[in-house]
Amino acid sequence: MGVGQDLLNVPFPQMIFSMAQAIAKGQLALDKSSIETLKVLANTKFDWLPEITEVLYSRPIKISSPNAPPNTVASGVGVDVEPAQFMPLTLLQAGINPTFYQFTDSIIEVKMSISSQTSSENSLDVGVDVSASANFFFGSATVSSHVNYHTANKYSYSVEGSSLLRTELKPAPPPQRIFPTMIQVDATDPAHVKITKS
């Protein structure tokens, strides 16, 4: 087994496909939730009081204190409060938008540690023993030799791997095609009705 082959065996295409598929599924679920939020906001109405008109007018106060000079008049101010009519408004019209999200940076990180070790040990032991003896009739001699050869080969190979999949989710502006266009018809002056889109 070679190191190059191990690297080739990392299932990158499958990992990328799985991650892309997970992101696509996640994005779909998030978009559905945002559209659901849009519906809720469009259906949530509240009564908005756009303005309250205060009319200030002069209201002189005649001072009736015995200590004050006769016919003393202090300047006073009266206030008439005129609330405008309540306007039913949806939260969407009022200024609350659904949050849309999008996946931004996605990273697949694969770490591999490959180690290979080969060791070889050889030992050779050669020995010769010679012995000789002689007496009156004959002499003798013996020669013996030994050869010990020892060989050991060790081979170890290990592969360790870890992978990290990371993706970031960030809020995104609402897609224009999903978001409704606000059409405002200003009919305060019936002779000059104004229509504005936003």
Next chain:
Amino acid sequence: MQMYIVTFKGGFNQQASRSLQQHVHHLGGFILMVTNNGPLIAIDDAKAAAVAQHSSVAFIGGVTFNPRGLAAESLQRIFADNLSKQVIVQEATARAPEKS
């Protein structure tokens, strides 16, 4: 923190609304406004899932503020007003154990 709109199972009712508001407070969130569909809340992103687990909650969705909305300024004032009341309440609650 992020803003969310929450709706109730079977529509709005006072009891569910009160219970949810307490739940949100307990999780460290704030009630920005109560509508006839449910409240607008501000809560930490990590706690949003815990709000969704409340028995009365039907839906929770993230929302953002649109400064160009018709009543944007009024909403901002309402949010700020409601928020300031709750911050005072939280401070008072936090101080209470120190006194005892």
